[in-house]
Amino acid sequence: MEPESIGDVGNHAQDDSASIVSGPRRRSTSKTSSAKNIRNSSNISPASMIFRNLLILEDDLRRQAHEQKILKWQFTLFLASMAGVGAFTFYELYFTSDYVKGLHRVILQFTLSFISITVVLFHISGQYRRTIVIPRRFFTSTNKGIRQFNVKLVKVQSTWDEKYTDSVRFVSRTIAYCNIYCLKKFLWLKDDNAIVKFWKSVTIQSQPRIGAVDVKLVLNPRAFSAEIREGWEIYRDEFWAREGARRRKQAHELRPKSE
Structure with missing residues (x-):
């Protein structure tokens, strides 16, 4: 029993010494990695x-502007269709040469009443302001909110080309x-068919433009010099050029996997 106990103690001692030795090494490794992170962050x-934060802000505002634009057009078309149906119903009831009677007249009156009540409730509930006025x-x-940062959100006017x-x-x-x-x-064609591959390549090549193509952030000339404003424009254009190339490359690399 005694040798076994001595061996066990020796093993425990070796384990303890190994843990003691490995402890400071781990701490030193963590210190080294944290020091590297500090150096990398300080190198920026x-x-x-600032340009990176502006890029994040611009992309978020671009997403919000796109959502608000879609919301406005959806409910504008909804109100336009309601107005068109209401005008047609009103004309059929009161301005046609032939007098409308019977079930046809009841349906037209119900439709006109339904449209009128819907439009009134749409205004009273505040949906008109939320879906039409605010967008x-x-x-x-938005520019009132970000004015304190000396930036302005503007629309990008695309050329005819x-x-x-x-x-x-x-x-x-x-x-x-x-x-x-x-x-x-x-036609039950599979993904490895030549025709399907061709049209998939067309979808990749015809992807929409990305970046500052619809809205962009402009720096205030009173707060920023011309060099900083030019540097911001160059930084943004280079970033979206690299991002577009990366997305196209990723799409081409994913094609064989999906096929």
Whole structure:
């Protein structure tokens, strides 16, 4: 029993010594990694950190502007359709040469009453302000909030060439998606088919533009010099150029896996 106990003690001593030795090494490793992180963070210039934060803010505001635009157009079309149906119903009831009677007249009166009540409730409930007025004033209210940062959110006016290119890309992408759906749904073609591969490549090549194509942040000339404003424009353009190339490369790399 005695040798076994001595051996056990020796083993425990070796384990304890190993743990003692490994303890400081782990702490030193953590200290080294934290020191490296501090050095890496300190190597970033203040201008780059400011531009990066501006890029994040701009992308978030771009997403909000896109959502507000879609919301405004959806409910604008809804109100326009309601107004069109209401005008047609009112004309059929009171301005047609032939007198409407019977069930047809009851249906028209019910439709006109339903549309009138719906429009009134739409205004009273505040949905008109939330879906039409607020999205329309998005840029004004946003610029009031970010004025303290000496930046301004503005719309980007696309040229005729850019509009034409965007339209061609949209039409090509829509046709490609429809063709892929029809080829798979009705002709039972698989992903490894040459025609399906071609239309998938069309969807990749016709992706919409990214970056400052619809809205962008502009620095206040009174607070920032021309060099800083030019540096911000260059930083943003270079970032979105790299991001677009990365997304296209990633899409090309994912094609063989999906196929």
